Amino acid sequence: MADLEPQGREPNRWTGRQQVIVAVFLLFAAAAGAALGYLAYWAQQEAGAGLVEDGGAPASTGLRPQGSAVPLHPGERAGGEPGEEPEPGEPAGDEAGGEPGEEEPAGHAPARPRIAIVIDDWGYDWSAAPGFLDFPARLTVAVLPFLPHSVEQAEKALAAGHEVIVHMPMEPLNGxxxxxxxxxxxxxxxxxxxxxxxxxxxAVPGAVGLNNHMGSRATAEPAVMRAVLRVLKEEGKFFVDSYTTAATVGPAVARELGVPFAVNQVFLDHESDEEYVKRQIRRLANLARQRGYAVGIGHVRPHTYRALAEMLPELLAEGFEFVTLSEVLSIPEGTWVASAAPSDEPPDSTAASGAAAPAAAPEAWSAAMPAAVQETSGAELPVAARETSSAEAPAALQTSSAEDEAAAPETLDAGLPSAVPEASSADTPAADPAGSDSPRA
Structure with a gap:
């Protein structure tokens, strides 16, 4: 029995040794696992830290910096698709355009060049009025107050989705x-x-701003413009200087008083010739492509309507966007003020626009346009757009005159107001140094 006892204890001793080995192994494995987990945690923290740049701001993720998104056309996403407009100050997301990782700095011009067209002299029974009211792109309609059709046409323009401003009669040099x-x-x-x-x-329903009708004498008087612009500031309206004279103080006074303002860059229809108007529209488009947007003024005339209607599909296909003056003025300050100055760009260079004119409008747009816009022949336009303007309007509004021609020469080398810093250029619509007024402006 004594010999058998050690043999019975030997297996128990090896079993205990094995248990120790297993326990040590498990402890080692647990320690190794904890160490690996700890390292993984810190690696994750290090990676996360790379998403924050100096100052604690998020690194580039393709989103616009908060509060710097360029305002959009109502009802459109930044990418141009119908949808809900982002809330003010909310990042627009990748739909805002550009490749991921590219940020657009605050105050950057819109990705799509914008064209704002003001149509002056509403209030009379113009034959071209129905065509402009049905125009498929948004316009800013400038209505003369206290005329037979002022209220009616303003209400119709609003109902059609256009913007309305007052076309304020102001004293010209030619009394x-x-x-x-x-x-x-x-x-x-x-x-x-x-x-x-x-x-x-x-007197003008829905007016959100004001531009001057004639006014070469009045807009050159600081006291007059302060009185006008103080009212606009009180009423929350904006000012558009039609720029009928190089001596205007409108932009300088507007800046002094803190009134939102824009400056006309191109008069579209100085001549009663459709081809001339098309060249002026191309000039306006070239300015918009160069600066991000441009402002032009036309009048309620058949040849102006036809030229705009025929060029609209072409410009849309080239990527231009037609907007109202309110939309131009919603671009962050620092872009639109600088863009007020005319440019030295050649007047009618299609090549300068950076895109060849397409043969036809995109199908989706053509389908939505009235026949008057799709056809190029004047004979196909509505009768209202082919007729001459109403006899109830003053003669100065119905025909061109020597004063009208003098008001917007092809070139003007000096005289831009100090509020528009980049003086010099071929596109300015202002009067010559003699200061002649445009009876249609």
Whole structure:
């Protein structure tokens, strides 16, 4: 029995040794696992830290910096598809355009060049009015106050989705010109001017701003423009300087008072010739491509309507966007003010636009356009667009005149207001140094 006892204890001793080995192995494995987990955790933290740049701001992720997104056309996403507009100050996401990782700095011009067209002289029974009201792109309609059709046409323009502003009669250098009722004259005191502006704004339904009708004398007077622009500031309206004279102080006073403003860059229809208007529209488009957007002024005339209608599909296919003045002024300050100055760009270079004109409009747009826009022949246009303007309007509004031709020469080398810093250029619509007024401006 004594010999058998050690043999019975030997297996128990090896079993205990094995248990120790297993326990040590398990402890080692647990320690190794903990170490690996710890290393993985810190590796993850290090990777996360790379998403934050100096100052704690998120690194480039393809999103716009908050609060810097360029305002969009109502009802459109930044990529151009129908949808909900981002909330103010909310990043627009990758739909805002550009490749992932590319940020657009605050104040950057829109990716799509924008064209804002103002159509002046509404209020009379113009034969071309129905065509403009049905125009498939948004326009800014400038309505003369206190005329037979002022209220009716303003309401129709609003119903059609266009923007409405007051086309404020203001004193020209040529005192013989009839500027229409309710005008502003330099001999009026501040109270009388303010009253005239308030009454004009109240007389045009839905007006969100004001531009000058004629006004080469009035817009050159600081006291007059302060009286006008103070009312616009009080009423929350913007100002558009039609720029009928190089001596205008409108932009400088607007900046002084903090009133949103824009400056006309191209008069589209100085000549009653459709081909001329098309060249001016191309000039406007070239400015928009160069600067991000441009502002032009035309009038309620058949040849102006035909030229715009025929060029619209071409410009849309080239990537241009038609917007209202409110949309131009919603671009962050620092872009639109600088863009107010005319450019030295050649007047009608299709090549300068960077894209060849397509043979036809995109199918989707053509289907949505009235026949008058799709056809190029004047004979195919609505009768209203082929007729001459109404006899009830003053002669100065119906025909070109020597003064009208002098008001917007092809070139003007000096005289831009200090509020528009890049003086010099071929595209300015302003008057010559003599200061002649455009009776249609």
């Amino acid at each position: 013989a010109l009839d500027i229409g009722p309710g005008g502003v004259y330099v001999g009026m005191d501040e109270e009388a001017i303010a009253r005239a502006v308030r009454e004009a704004l109240a």
